[in-house]
Amino acid sequence: MALLEVSQLCVEFPTRRGTLRALDNISFGIEPGEILGVVGESGAGKSLTGSAIIGLLEPPGRVASGQIIFDGKRIDNLDQEAMRAIRGRHIGAIFQDPLTTLDPLMSVGKQLIETMQTHLKLSDRDAKARAIQWLEEVGIPAASERVFAYPHQFSGGMRQRVVIALALCAEPRLVIADEPTTALDVSIQAQIITLMRRLAADHGTSIMLVTHDMGVIAETCDRVAVMYAGRIVEIGPVENVVRSPQHPYTEGLMGSIPSLEARVARLRQIDGAMPRLNAIPQGCAFNPRCTKVMDRCREERPDLLPAGTTEAACFLVQGGAR
Template identity: 70%
Template sequence: MSLLQVKNLRVEFPTRRGTLVALDDVSFEIAPGEVLGVVGESGAGKSMTGAAIIGLLEPPGRIASGEILLEGRRIDNLPYEKMRRIRGREIGTIFQDPLTTLNPLYTIGRQLVETITTHLPVGPGEAREKAIGWLELVGIPAARERIDSYPHEFSGGMRQRVVIALALCAEPKLIVADEPTTALDVSIQAQVIAMLKTLAREKGTAMMLVTHDMGVIAETADRVAVMYAGRISEIGPVRQLVRHARHPYSQGLMGSIPPLDRRVERLQQIDGAMPRLSAIPRGCAFNPRCPRVFDRCLVERPELMDAGTTRASCWLYAEGAPA
């Protein structure tokens, strides 16, 4: 059975000028221990999906319809207090900027211990030992001495390791990692991702890895979901999606990665920009930018459908598409 199931999730933002649909009909699953990469441009709804899963959408955003199930139980409609017990304990979260996600006024040890004692039946002493263990696991040197340090006494990369320890310390089954390396130096990114990947594999933790770094996806994810304008445009195994993307948008994304094994004169780029949420075109949201657009794309909105090795929401893979 899937660990996480997201079914037809729709997130709306009521505004003065009408309702904005931030996520529309988003469905996917994550199996235990699996890493699902979620990619897309800024504003495509990647982080929003993560926020919806942990039940921390920014008001006035709300889940308008759809279901989120964790191990078969619905979690999208739980009361705050029940959902609180799931956050941290069952679903851990890693945020983007380690410089702002740690409370500057408390030692990292205190923040770890409070997280552990909130979720696990251990006393403060044992929690402290566990905390030291986690700091060692995420690669903080001299963890025993450094546990009583404040966040500002660590570098950015070290702080992100602390954030990862905080996300993992109650041993959740799923980690929602929202751009965990975007704010780090490039030289540190690979180390942190490798560490995160190793830990997740060792602990059997599944991960939803939100990023716009295709390199990170190719290296880390088992499957990839490509998002565009609040919808999933393609989802499939990482190898197929990177090498043989089916949706024209995914093809464009993959084409913008510089290949190392051959020379290219120009990187492919996708013309135009993603539409604003208030002005999503009729039919397929990608149609104004799509190089292979045809009449059906302008009228009907495509659902995810089989496109060979992946599933894509593109009319090219429906019956009767132009060759």
């Protein structure tokens, strides 16, 4: 059974000029121990999906319809108090900027101990020992001496390691990682990716990795969901989505990434830009930018259905038209 099951989730923002639908009928699942990547351009709704799952939607945003089922229980309709007991304990979170995630006035050891004692029954002594153990596990050198150092005494990469330790210390079954390596340099990014993958494998933790970087997804994830204008346009095993994308948007996205392998004369470009939430076109949201658009795409919205080796929301690849 899937650890997390999101079905037909819609998130809306009521505004003075009408309701904006930021997530539109999102469905996907994460298996235990699986790393699911969520990729898309700014404003596609990828971070919002993560916030909706951990119950941290910024008001006035709200889940308008659909369900989020975690470990067999529905969690999208829980009150704040009940959600707090799940957040951190069963679902951890890692955010982009390690400096704003950590409390600057509290030593990293104290933050780890506090988090563990909130969720697990641990004596002060055990908690301190576990805190040091966690810092060692995420690769902080001289962990027993630095356990009571403050966040500003660590570098950016080390801080992100501390954040990962914090997210994992209560041994959650799912971690939502929202752009965890975007603020870091490439050599540090490689260290953090390797670390996250190792920890997920060691502890059997599932990860939902939200990022705009297809390279990070390709190296880290088992499956990937590609988002566009609040919808999932394609989902499937990473290898299939990268090597043989079915949806024209995914195809364009892959072609627009400059490769280290070979230099091409021109990058493939997708003309235009993603529509704003108040002006999502009728039918398939990608139709104004799509080079293979058909009449049907302008009227009817395609569902996410199996196509080739992935699932894609596109009429072109459904029913063998291609």
